[in-house]
Amino acid sequence: MGRYVIRRLLQFIPTVFFTMFLLHYLTSVAIQFTGNPVRALFGDRRPPQHVLDQFTRALGLDDPCLEQKLNPCFGIFGDRLTNIFLHFDFGTDLRFRPVTDIVADALPYTVRLALIALAFDAVIGLLAGLLAGLRGGSFWDYLVKISTVLVISVPTFVLGLMAQQFGGVNLSNWMREQAWIPELISRGIFTTSYKPDYPWASLVVPGLVLGALNLATTARLTRTSIQENIRADYVRTAKAKGLAQKRVVGVHTLRNSLIPVVTNLGIDMGVLMGGAVVTEGIFNIPGLGRAILSGILRGEAPVLIGIVTLLVLVYLFANLLVDVLYAVLDPRIRYD
Amino acid sequence: MSPVAQTDSVTQTDSVTATDISVKPNGGLALDPTAPLLEVRDLKVDFRTRYGVAHAVNGVSFHVRPGETLAILGESGCGKSVTAQAVMGIIDSPPGFVTGGEVRFRGVDLLKLPEEERRRVRANHIAMIFQDALSALNPVFTVGFQLGELFRKHRGATRAEARKRAIELLDMVRIPAAAQRVHDFPHQFSGGMRQRVMIAMSLALDPDVLIADEPTTALDVTVQAQIMKLLADLQAERNMGLILITHDMGVVADVADRISVMYAGRIVEEAPVHDIYANPAHPYTKALLESIPRLDQKGQELNVIRGLPPNLANIPPGCSFNPRCRYAQDVCRKDPPPPQFTVDVGRTSACHFWKDVIGRG
């Protein structure tokens, strides 16, 4: 096991390096093809050239390699790497506010949102998948099959808009007229946007929207996994050993069934990151997603690149953890 | 691990302390020590699928005595594994259903027992090993865990005791360095070793009957011989009844005392092993023996049984072998199917014309 972890760690370092480079290269190419982003941020105004140059230099965008299409810009890459790993500097926005500050401000909201989404994903997803898998062909099975396909087919933003309308407006209005429903629910949970008064409650519905896709995926994966494992040979052996059905399913089958679900957690994180942009936008949550949206709106390329770089690093690290967790669950992996 | 005296107590021995994990709980089963060890009578199993009902087992009867090895011989799909699983009570239901017959263990009909008691019979009195040990063992638990859980769940042992027993078991099946290997996972063993682990697991609680479903089919020939010898030795030590399910006639010749030949869910012939090889009394058995390639027939065309086994959802009336049988006459093609004719002491054949079959042998 130890050797496996070390091997994964050793693989991790070049993966980070090359992924950073890929991100850098793709963004550089985009800038090379579309021109200096600094110009865009002034909108219709035409600032004097020296102002433009000053901004460009200050944001590290003055390297001539950015004028040549497809130039890999190793210089800029090297600078960026040293900034990130030695100075923990992910760049600044166009008002020279460090990205790390922006992230620090926005992070708590996104973390809370993500935790709620993950909770929905893990709890409801697993339960639904278990129920459907253990009772194949039953009502539950069909219910889960159909509802998960529906959820997957509805883009997150459509789901978000619907939830915001029905939950935050229609249902909330109705609830507020019912005296017996506490404020926490009628105003806190069923609200159209984030409310600082209800830091957790107002994130429940957005969290559900954000976690919906992962929930459906987890449910489907769990269901399939259980159905496959229930028919496995080792289950027959466990029964032949005279073990109680509860143990056969709860210990033997479950452990094997959870393996693909856990390994999917890594991908789940990536989905969460993208979905957060949409969800935070709709529900006006001041998290990382909305920071990205404002970056887009204001054309602040460096902020976007900075935040996304940070998120990619987090994603890579999360996948590393998931890989280790996978090896913990599945001993066959450890000895590859 | 010293085998506990193989007397089946009729009542529960309450003089035994809870920590004595060597003693089998009977759970109130009224076992009759004078009754045959295992007797299956007219067992019928159906599989109900959306394509129709497959009659996997159609009135199978056999018996096993202590210390005896019965081989159930037949080709793939004849229903031998289903029979074994029905005896153990581990058929997936749905789609499989036991629709008739008796499975009497020391006089007690297991089919009529409630599941709780039936569960206690498994591994304690009747155990089973399977063909592919790699898929039959749980890949995510150590061998020690899988062996130990038998003691922990059936005998109330602690983890430490269970581990000790597990190591003893591994020793018993001649796995070297048992104390270290008990922490290993199934995929870390070779094929032959894994099969030994399965054998150890099945014998952990000292069963009276062991059912081995194609135990060597997935193994190399040299390993096959070792495993069969191990089984034979362990059986002799414990005076255990062994039911060997196989399609390999070579394996059977060495090991079995009696053979029941199965075809399309029915037993077509039953005889002591030498008699079957010397002088088969059923056309199917005879054709099987004739189809074995022989060195002294080099250069000649191989004998095959023409045709194919019947679709179990669509078994022909009368004798199910009749479309492929060279002795078949009209009576063979009409219901009822042939009864078991007594050929000799301890020999039966389900063929109207068994005399002709033997005569020409």
Next chain:
Amino acid sequence: MTDPMMSTLPTTETGGGVVPGAAGPGAAGAEERKERSASLWADAWRDLRKNVVFLISCFIILVIGSMALFPKLWTSQDPQACHPRYSKLPPSWEHPFGYSVTGCDYYAQAIHGARPSLTIAILATIGILLVGGTLGILAGFYGGWLDAIISRITDIFFSLPFLLGAIVFLSLLKPNEPAAQVASITGVLIVLGWVTIARITRGSVIATRALDYVQAARALGASNARLMFRHILPNAVAPAIVVATIALGSFVSAEATITFIGVGLRAPAVSWGTMIATHQQYINSDPWLLAFPGGLLVATVLAFILAGDALRDALDPRLR
């Protein structure tokens, strides 16, 4: 990202060891089966023909496809003929979807809006099949250092979260004309999406390559190219086709999401995504403005995903 692709991938990454032409069980039916073709695709087609869900999905896809290809068949109105006077008028007989906020016929917009969404999705899917499929086959077939390199590259691309990456690259590219927008969205989808096809294809080529009949062909002297095309490809391709079908739905969804965020298609281009994005604030007052494009969007994605699911079940030899 709205990643239905990942959620509906076959559970074994190696593509499930697709075996062609396995003779059916219960051999008394063998005589009948001899007459019917025994290939994987023929068997699958036979099952699919009877699958109601699959047929309905195909029907929906055809309908939407015809909207994209022949919008004039569906509406005679010009989606660009807009009069502010008609802004947000509710549905009526002549204008079944009513009017948009700028006074354009909403039904016409919805019909014409099918084209960019579908175009992007189809082009992107073809793209990932070509890029991912080729790399996957090469990696799986030749193994060795080629496989090592391609696999590392795949891992690295996998490390970029889909929607996040798409947003960043598109926000930097920011094309202004519809054609350029379509091209850049398609390009970004391909760059980020080829990895799933590559992995699946590689896995199933590796599984198929080891099968006995391929060894037999090689022993009979088949060249590498012949092995690849005649023997491995038809079967290794099956999981990839399933993923591609689901990817189609996935990309329709992704394009709408990207457009909604603001980095995808923009005015004057009209797609379901732009329609929803433009009218999102009217969800309370005039919900039908969102219901129509939203409904079409969901129906399309659903159809592709259901079709892909049905395909996957039909092609799975283990379920025979």
